[in-house]
Amino acid sequence: MAASEHPRMSDVAARAGVSLSTVSRALRGASGVAPEVRARVERAAAEMGYVVSRGASSLVTGLTGRIAVIVPFLQPWFFGVAMAGIHSHLRSVGTDMVVYEVGDTRALTDYLRTLPLRRNVDAVIAVSLRPGQDDLDQLDAIGLPIVFCSHRVTGFPSVFIDEAGAAEGATRHLLNLGHTRIAYVQAQDDTGFPWHSRLRLEGYRRAVERIGAEPVVVTGRPGVEGGALAAAELLSRDDIPTAVLTESDDLALGVLRALRRSRLAVPEVMSVVGFDDQESAALFDLTTVAQPVHRLGAEAGRLASGVLDGSVSGDTHVELPTGLVIRGTTAAPRRGPGLTG
């Protein structure tokens, strides 16, 4: 496993025949180094496989070259894509990404209480997380810039979509098709975080109530399976809705699955709309609200590094557009007061 005798900067200096500080300047891309000298230093460093110790340089600069990303879960599609987006930006600016998973509010609070990030990262990106006021105070005490991804938080830079507006638009699409009994399916929130779901639900409510219809909300378990169970619940009601909007594609896929098992044709018997537009949505021909998750991440990364170099102010807010992708799971209700009847 090779000797742990990594070359240090002075070794490079010796080999290049210059002083320590010249190496430092050259390697850092600082101005004021003769091109020829710079080249010589770079070659020497490369030959020796030299790499600066961030620990040492951060000791004097106060910057670590690292950004923390906090996610509630590592596994779901959304977070993978968001992290990929963040990573794509951070890599381009040479910043490392250290990842923490905090499954619920308690974990977050505990985590913040120990403040492991202070002085060990330059900034933190919180994905789909909204800390409570206590936590915000803690964060503030850490004194680290923090940017929120997929959540608008006043006072902090954040990137997000118009959750309510998007859900409202999707609901309106169903209303315009002539549906009047439209249900909303959301996942149970065990994490204690105030999720998007609240906002999406709000958008749905707004659209439905505007036409004087009754909101029908089913709250079930998360994931595809949760969707299937929610569908079962809907199908056992008196007045089965003719359309359903779900909080996520996973849920929608579950609904589709349950309907198929019951041999209920989609969209003839029931229209289904998801939220996310993840890969399988297209495959299952699911009408859904597309959100630019990768861009959300990339933008969060940009904000984070922007805050550090001063190019982004403390409360910059970036709203990214969503789009309703109409596919095969939505149509006018069979015998409704709809446009096409």
Add this chain to the structure above:
Amino acid sequence: MAASEHPRMSDVAARAGVSLSTVSRALRGASGVAPEVRARVERAAAEMGYVVSRGASSLVTGLTGRIAVIVPFLQPWFFGVAMAGIHSHLRSVGTDMVVYEVGDTRALTDYLRTLPLRRNVDAVIAVSLRPGQDDLDQLDAIGLPIVFCSHRVTGFPSVFIDEAGAAEGATRHLLNLGHTRIAYVQAQDDTGFPWHSRLRLEGYRRAVERIGAEPVVVTGRPGVEGGALAAAELLSRDDIPTAVLTESDDLALGVLRALRRSRLAVPEVMSVVGFDDQESAALFDLTTVAQPVHRLGAEAGRLASGVLDGSVSGDTHVELPTGLVIRGTTAAPRRGPGLTG
């Protein structure tokens, strides 16, 4: 955003009325500190929100308290789960996880060439990645312990499953049911990495050839969609196979989808077996090979920190068990020479 005037160790020392080195010892849990003094120091530190600067301590200890995780992609299910497993262990030992995505061999080589990890992490966990010999040399030159997750690599600690054996077992299950025309569907490998697929394919081949049958291998695009396309190809052959084993659940889900669209009953017309046992496998009642991905990650984390504290040797190999989960997508062929005809 608060003042960036973080307290340093000397501040804690002053507050606790002891010397710097006593604080250092107390906070590090080193022996040789009076319990009463230790408590006093800890309280002082807590009150001030003091956190040690890893950069400063690593400057003298040579350890960073950080482990790098390299994955080919951030997004797919497998990597999210594996990272969750790794994270669960690392968190328990207070080690940070810095994540890098390297999409293909070129990215990996480029990445290793710049050696950004040396001196910035204590070890690296490579997930589902097998570097070429050149890369291994590079890694060796970095002088960092490296453990492989989901790949057996001689000379390095690694955690893995018996890929070939699992695929062989799954194939044998189909053979035992009476299938004789069994196809294998794998995803095109654009990354340049030698994936598991090779080993799984090998296991499939072994089982099929043992009974003198002809291997039928379809290589398509990855993901659910790729599976659907592969199914289309299978369905346009002279002798449509009566069963198919896929390299991953995603692929299998795509196959199921295509079959359903063609109104071909599963398992009556065709049996389908996946590989992974991800969440949706159960939902779609897919027979599949379950692999303990989370454990794979956790074990890799354990190996990594074990190598650091000397409790794990340089080439410890851990094989985790897989299991065939028989669900509704497999059955004896309709009119075959099978057991149940």
Add this chain to the structure above:
DNA sequence: CTGTTAGCGCATTCAG
């Protein structure tokens, strides 16, 4: 444009 000097915050000798 380049070299010299002085710490950054901590762990670690070594004395007491």
Add this chain to the structure above:
DNA sequence: CTGAATGCGCTAACAG
């Protein structure tokens, strides 16, 4: 059991 010195590897003034 505790405190006073030394240096980890680097950047940032400051001179030249």
